Amino acid sequence: MGENSTATNPQDDVVKDILSSMKRIAVVGISAKPDRASHGIARFLQGQGFEVIGVNPLLVGQDVLGLPIVGSLAEVEGPIDVVNVFRRSETVPPVMEAAIAVGASSVWLQEEVVHEEATATAREAGLKVIQDRCIYKEWLRLMNT
Numbered sequence: 239m240g241e242n243s244t245a246t247n248p249q250d251d252v253v254k255d256i257l258s259s260m261k262r263i264a265v266v267g268i269s270a271k272p273d274r275a276s277h278g279i280a281r282f283l284q285g286q287g288f289e290v291i292g293v294n295p296l297l298v299g300q301d302v303l304g305l306p307i308v309g310s311l312a313e314v315e316g317p318i319d320v321v322n323v324f325r326r327s328e329t330v331p332p333v334m335e336a337a338i339a340v341g342a343s344s345v346w347l348q349e350e351v352v353h354e355e356a357t358a359t360a361r362e363a364g365l366k367v368i369q370d371r372c373i374y375k376e377w378l379r380l381m382n383t
Contacts, residue, residue: 246357252366254381260320263320264311266293279324286377291307292306321342323347331353346367351370
């Protein structure tokens with residue numbers, strides 16, 4: 239978590255439960271550039287055997303790590319366990335609304351991405367939300383013990 243973060247997050251046991259039960263992850267804001275965090279995290283998740291779907295309207299039809307790329311969460315077929323968000327904090331509300339609409343189980347906002355109002359709305363709708371944390375770092379911290 240960011241050094242000075244005040245983001246509200248569930249306890250470690252809930253985070254570990256999300257990590258241990260997820261199978262399908264939609265990476266919102268995936269980049270085709272290998273040096274971007276979203277690209278590296280998608281590659282890591284893919285390497286762990288998860289089904290990863292890239293979400294980026296600018297990359298539809300392009301090959302990014304051999305993953306299917308769609309323009310929006312609404313275009314993802316089937317259930318989504320985790321919506322992993324690599325977008326600026328101010329762009330989170332519509333992503334959260336879309337995650338609620340498609341029935342995602344959890345939303346994971348990467349480091350430095352925080353939106354308390356949208357998080358509260360998603361939690362009221364029954365989603366688990368993690369903010370300002372790296373899914374890769376949390377995987378290493380909680381799943382390799």
